[in-house]
Amino acid sequence: MTISPDAHLAEERLHRMHQRLGGIAYGGDYNPEQWPRDVWLEDARLMQEAGVNLVTLAVFSWSRLETADGVYDFGWLDDVMDLMHEHGIGVDLATPDAVPPAWLIARHPDILPELADGSTFGFGSRQHFDVSHPVYREKALAMAEQMGDRYAKHRALMMWHVGNEYGPVSYGPWAAKAFRGWLRQKYSSLEELNQAWSADVWGQVYSDWNQVDVPAQPRTWSNPSRRLDFHRFTSHSMLEHFKAERDILRRHTPDLPIVTNFMRFYKTNDYWAWAAEEDAAALDIYPDPREADAHVAAALNFDLMRSLRKGQPWMVMEQATGAVSQWSVNVSKLPGKMRLGSYQAIAQGADSILFFQWRQAKGGTERYHSAMVGHAGPNSRIFREVVQLGNELKDLGGLAGTRATAKVAVVFDWECWWALELGNSPRSDLNYAQEVLRLYRPLFDANITVDFVSAQSDLSAYSLVLLPAAYLLNDESAQRFEDYVSDGGRLVVSYLSGIVDESNTIRLGGYPGALRKVLGAWSEEMHPLAGEGEEVKLTTSDGGTASASYWTEHLHTQEAEVLASYDSGRLAGSPAVTRNTFGKGSAMYLSARVDPTFLKLLLAAECEAAGVQPELQAPPGVQVRRRTGSGSSFLLVLNHNDAPARVDVGDGGTDRLTGRRIQGTVELPPNEVLVLAEPTR
Template identity: 50%
Template sequence: MNSRMNAFRSRLGGFAFGGDYNPEQWDRSVWDEDMTLMRQAGVNLVTVGVFAWASLEPAPGEFTFDWLDDVMDLLHRNDISVDLATPTMAPPAWLSQQFPDVLPVMEDGETFGFGSRLHFDPSSPAYRQAATRITTALAKRYSHHPALAMWHISNEFGPTAYNAHSSVAFRDWLRRRYGTLERLNDAWYTRFWSQVYTDWEQVNVPEVPRSWSNPARRLDFKRFVSDTLLECFIAERDIVRSYRDDIPVLTNFMRFYKNADYWRWAAEQDAAALDIYPDPGRDDSHIPAALNFDLMRSLRGEPWVLMEQAASGVSQWKVNNVKRPGRMRLGSYQAVAHGADTVMYFQWRASRGGQERFHSAMLPHSGTGARTWREVSALGNELPRIAEVAGADSTADVAVLFDWNAWWGLTETHGLPRNDFDYTQLQTDHYRPLWQAHHAVDFVSFGSDFGRYRAIVVPNAYLVDDRCARELEAFVRGGGTVICSFFSGVVDECNQVRQPAYPGAFRDLIGAYIDEYWPARDNETVNVSFADGTPAIADWWQDSIHPESATVLARYTSGPLAGRPAVIDNTLGDGRFVYIGTRLEPAALAAVLLGALADAGVRPVVPDAPAFVEATVRQTAEHRYLFLLNHSDDAPATVTTGERGVDLIGGEPVWDVVRLAPLQVAVIRVTE
């Protein structure tokens, strides 16, 4: 495990608790009250400086660090550590005034003007020079300040720019990837529609055309955007590390964020970190939240950092519902249950003005009399009871394939049999029954080690590279189980259809070929019957499957494909590959997934619990910790654990059965 993160955990003495602190937005007289209230709430870490570029460098090369000196010293005197941010996500007005081409041109040709944030072209030399200057100045001054515990590089990287600088950088990226124009033309299949390039200067970023555009070009542009943003992170990371190399350096990821391949990013920082805002207006928002938590843990195979969440409501949706009593605590423990070693918020004190003035905060506008404050401070004083869990790992026997290239291929290019795929919803549809059945779940990508698992779930992986196809085959032949959904293995990494017949990458694996894809008409459904007579409903999509070595598990019993296979099972070597050729109703999808996992020897975390109870395990070399969370607002739950131990939160002994009131949590140190 990362030694920098081990040192960070040791310094904090357990879990980090706190949030973004923006003292530059407040009079100096407020700061002393902040310190008093932070101590009352159990705050031990704050993120400082995220939005402070104009306050730190009001004119090019003129630094005003006195106020930050005072803040750092004040926090240190109050035993509060600092996650110090480089402020480069929100450039000051003077930068775009001096260099107008720093402002990003959007896909439609319009310029993204000053007045928001992320208003920069990441390929802009002027932006990179200014970012280097402020980052270097901060690193020189604060690298050895006793309050500093972590570096926070920029914030929520994300701008996509279509500027001239972007085209230059895109060409350079393509030269590194392909080497020659001949290879580029082949990869992009430019003979179609006479798009052949004869000079590198003809290649530009894919701005909006009058009609459809080259799908491989758009795919490579998504890869370029992710890599270019990563270059910005690495440049600032390397600056701060050059001054001090023993503390963590990271940036914050976002829930289901498409513009950055977090598998590549996570390898470049000391921990994965997540900003997540589940919608309190949705009763099931905790399930995609759990998916994102498991994904964050899987990116490095280590505990991760919950960098931002809301204490209550946010300000980004049409209707911003509050988190009802108990929900903030439950969601915080949910992140910890899935491997987080921090509980952080945006932000400490609610802003008086600006776009996020009604975004909830640890300290609301109404102050310490607010319900939110009482819940936040209660949690901050409760978390030390489970301090021994910090740093504990998690393991799983089943993994779900989540890859940004598969996502981009399926949703960022046109011309598919359907052009309304929602990759993250498909992921959630496959994850939900695993969560409800209390399975521990990891996520994997094209380059992951599949051999650690008994089973792998592959949701609609339209694009797979050659390595992934080979390693999935080796996994199955070696005894593993794969459950794969329709329209998978169809194209290679260049978005070209694999030959011969669908699904080219997986034809031997599924033991069948597909001659046509049948997207459903509006409101069209078909009946499906499993081999044991169990009926099901399917919609949205049908594969026309022709078995070669596969066994049929279910057939269509209505519609033009009646009598043809809907679900097949193929034995290969010592393992099996289950292929689902349609969109099954949720109960039928769950039956296929869970049946295959049971056959593969994958067992749930707890043998008996209601579906609305979440169960996870974290473990160290000495102890195993069972987390149980009741997500029901009104139903108590009885969970048979088969375990004995002590609930660290309440201190009570546990004997086989745990009873949870609505919205309650148990963290059980298991007695072996």
């Protein structure tokens, strides 16, 4: 992954924005078009009370900003922009192309995306467009030009927000035409495409480019290489549209940040490619309050956002104050959890805490989605928590711009994700994100800071790299991992890694294909466990016991030492976990899904051997992170437990939330936070 040459300019833009805001950004989506004007003044007053310094405007306002083809009405938005400036509140101004208006769809109904089964995505929701449609693109870019020209000099404008949650996939004729064009750029000839797609299997050979179509829903299964390329095309085509809007806005406002919002575990878009084209990574995050460990998956997403632009501070663009409205049962966050989750994001590198949305809608699809000001109004628990958090963040301006550093990296790669979950494999129920989370969790629990990298990233800064289910690896990436170990790195590889090349073609000679040499072991056959809850026993090299479930392999060692062997089942006596010394480093292979306790022990031993230390020794459920920069160091300690926890913070520091000097062992109440400004070292 490479970041565009003006990466330093992106950070400068963010730095200037946070200086103008006074530090950490705080606020959320504001939709005044849903409310009469007499509410707007109350909103501005309440925003000041809550410490809001940034609101996102116009995300869903296309129909109000362009009321008919070429007929623009910006008067009401002018008034809101002026009102925000008068009250000291900055604006993150959105281009509203996520919601093409009804009049545009009526004139050009083929803008609506076509689903894989041939049905049309109807009007009445969001993201109802085929990004390849020329009229949609023309009108969206015209709106960006209008907004850039009109608001470039407005004193409230702090940044731009392009679109919203990019993601609609279309299988219609416009997408098909664009897909063919993309393929003709990727492949020099039809013969090369036929070869890459293994088209002779099932007689799918193409003799003319016009025969190549999108992989719409077939009778049974369809070509996995073709579908992988369609994933690549889809992410690319949406990114190209984002870049076109970005370039228009950049021309009008070269000094302002420009972003769009990413989503939690979102598969459609390759965020490594997207983040390289933006000024910051920005995340919409909605953990389910019903899950006791929802903060762990949230932590993975936070670390991923921080890593997408090589440690640069990122943004929480959307989160909920209480309940959401998309699940079958929408439980509200318990008191204190919204504040705790916000500080967790800050601990993991965020400099902006924003919500969807400011005022809870009284109608429409998301009328039960919580907000900073709910249906009950400001005299409510949630608004009191909003005010508390906003006023605390005013005193944490020194955190903005600081960074976290890591010596451990975990590979998260969208092409691996796409290829792995295409089906027709030994286990079609395998979930890539959960495989990554399985290796991430022991490190999170141990308070070891983790960066994420792609399969194309430079690994030289890391003492330990984890490679979970890296199903697709091209030759260059495989060589990068081999060189990393040879130069002294420690690598941990899980099952289903290195299986296919960039064309989604199996690497022959035994699994795990591209990594056999560095691992010093190979598998002749995959043996997924069929029964629900089925387990096999393991014996470890030191005489201990463990177990494995879900996945096993018939593994053979070459140079590798055996750390654990199967002790039951059809593979009894065969190796299950190995470690190979390779050059100056070592590579461990987990050919089975080992139990969590054994995995924790294995990764703890690897961390120790790599010289990786936790930020602080802390009891279970207590998260510790450190942010440093410009001569400052902040230690953030978060108690995710619903009970008090005793933590030894050592020399500690001054708690920026209370002003108290904290050191030694302290008792942290449930869901409570310390933000310690550490003494200058």
